[in-house]
Amino acid sequence: MKVTIKDIAKEAGVSITTVSRVLNNKPDVSDNTKEEVQKVINRLGYNPNGVARGLVLKKTYTIGLIIPDISNPFFPEVARGIEDKAKELGYSVIFCNTDNNKEEEREAIELMRSKQVDGMILSLSIGNKEELHKLAKANFPVVQIDRKIPEVELPAVTINNKTSAYQITSYLIELGHTKLAHIAGDLATKTARDRLSGFRQAIDEFGLEYSDNWVLKGDYSKESGYKLMTTLLEQSQRPTAVFMANDLMAIGAYGAVFDSGLKVPEDISIVGHDDIDIASAIRPGLTTIMQPKYKLGMTAAEILIKRINESNFIGDDVILKPKLQIRSSTKEWQANA
Amino acid sequence: MKVTIKDIAKEAGVSITTVSRVLNNKPDVSDNTKEEVQKVINRLGYNPNGVARGLVLKKTYTIGLIIPDISNPFFPEVARGIEDKAKELGYSVIFCNTDNNKEEEREAIELMRSKQVDGMILSLSIGNKEELHKLAKANFPVVQIDRKIPEVELPAVTINNKTSAYQITSYLIELGHTKLAHIAGDLATKTARDRLSGFRQAIDEFGLEYSDNWVLKGDYSKESGYKLMTTLLEQSQRPTAVFMANDLMAIGAYGAVFDSGLKVPEDISIVGHDDIDIASAIRPGLTTIMQPKYKLGMTAAEILIKRINESNFIGDDVILKPKLQIRSSTKEWQANA
DNA sequence: GTGAAAGCGCTAACAT
């Protein structure tokens, strides 16, 4: 049987209140009894029952983390940032993968709530406005990460994906490219939509022609990157540069280019987004947008926990700065006569 | 205020016992009242308090996952396997990073226990026998993953790292290499020790000479791979092939070779271990040992939960099969006169 | 078929 506060009380010859007092470092215990009780606690190897404590305190010191997929290389670092900050502030994290599936997301949120987490960090598909509205209305502590669902008043920690997409597309254009393609991410996500929209903005502003044939809809996976890049290369009119909506798809694209007997960047420039580990490891190094993933996580956890502990604190959106990371997958392009 | 079982009872005009009965699908409720109660539950959006339930049931339907670092590319996939299986069986997972730090590990275990997890999946450094012994003695459900601490009677889901190291070293030898080096992982881990020992066994069995200069102690990080490979290359006698204890270090080694103006595999063959995503994405593709990471996770979760639910079940060790994954970072070697 | 009461392990008034 596990040893409880009662056992300690009996063994030490005091009331459970007194034990509780020394457990929580409350005043009003004589040094003597405190010491005595502490000894018994150590001797019996007592470990307070957090569940019981949680029930009376209405606080579990646990936060929920709901993300699409921990095995997508973007998320482990943000998860690490979250866990580090949470631990620092005395919280644990319970996590759940949803694959951007609306129903999974709903269930995950419900589950977390029934587990009485003190707050949640969410990266949801775009379909789940209602769920978020409910949480907001219930005044439940939530911070969104990576993706901010539009029209939802919950704070978010993100980068500006439209800007980053605009920036990297502009970079391609400044290199002399005029035939640009984009392979979009899962358009059920806000990030994919924003990146697409940043791409189009750049195309428009620089007065380049826009072709539906050169904007393909992927799903952020390596496989879809490979497949869609293959499709792109099979077209009669080939772009000279392509913006892949994330690095994972860019990796897939490398393979497709290679398999077509072409070369990056000589025949086609490729850029990605996120700067996951692989981006700097592959050759040619992938030009991409670096997202401060760890910091994204740290910041989200920090805001969430502040929100949990200060009822009058409503977190603001935090928009972190990404950075254009130029490597070797891009080169200047001269239109030849 | 959150709605409780009491509110439902009052609103439906029944006792809380009855509400509890319909909540848990117990018999002895008339179809009529059941339906009535269910209606109220839906109307009020009631969500049972898992903490209260956990207190009386002494069961939280939560398992703990303690690993060195979720942002090490080896772990996300195993974490995903664990979460998938856990979810399937009705459990959630709460996770914690320890960086192979003994004290962090101790604290994490204690934390999990105070949170009353039903069981834990652990990947610990080798220093923590005592902690594991305590858990074993307390008959607390635990399964080890990736690394089995020696002399501890808790089931483990692993591959045989000595065998895999032996296998990949033999492959190098069969290619004609006779000057082999090994850059070990963090020797505070069982895996690193086993891989080193498999390497030495191959060296011994094939009667190759062994030099301490060619066995360097890394820590599984990319940076240490780069640094130690540089050290290796600076030596007067250079090996022609090196077994890096994991893929991450192998990536670092690629950089070191490149920066020395040498080429993989023409000047030096390199192999890794684990087959993380990057291994197949980089050029030349990294010859390595593929670990069934997702399955490792699935299996561990399955055993753990079975162990939780069947008091007489003691899980056996499961040793999964790795696979030699030959790519282009290795080539035959002819000793030239 | 239904409800009253006890109790899970703890904290927090409220005495004393």
Added chain:
DNA sequence: ATGTTAGCGCTTTCAC
């Protein structure tokens, strides 16, 4: 400085 009591939200005897 210490103890008594109530109660957190739920499940489970036990009685009716």
